[in-house]
Amino acid sequence: MRIVGLTGGIASGKSTMSNLFKASGIPIVDADVVARLRNALKKGSGGWKRVVAAFGEEILLPSREVDMPKLSQIVFSSDSKRQLVNK
Structure with missing residues (x-):
């Protein structure tokens, strides 16, 4: 590859x-998209709260930051879950 x-x-x-x-x-x-997503999911932010409410605390690291690889795995395994995050 x-x-x-x-x-x-x-x-x-x-x-x-x-x-x-x-x-x-x-x-x-797209690095710009990734950077915007990381910023939108900053610990304690509104986006962080909505994603944790939708996917549960199992997507969090011990630091309470979103585990992006884990969230990505969940989101890209299902069209409906991906649409949920895109909202």
């Missing part, structure tokens, strides 16, 4: 290339 990183300045074609990859069936991980 190859991992490719897209970088560049504003209007350099990153979104265009990302969309071409997606259209070709190549999985994309």
Whole structure:
């Protein structure tokens, strides 16, 4: 498996290339989306409270931060669970 990183300045074609990859069936991980999700799930925040209420405390680390790999595993195993998180 190859991992490719897209970088560049504003209007350099990153979104265009990302969309071409997606259209070709190549999985994309958007670091901006990941960063926004991590910020939205900061311990004690409204998003954190809603996700814990929806998925239970088993998605938390001992520090009470969201265990992102565990949450991802749950969410990507079910369309309905993924839709719940996307709300």
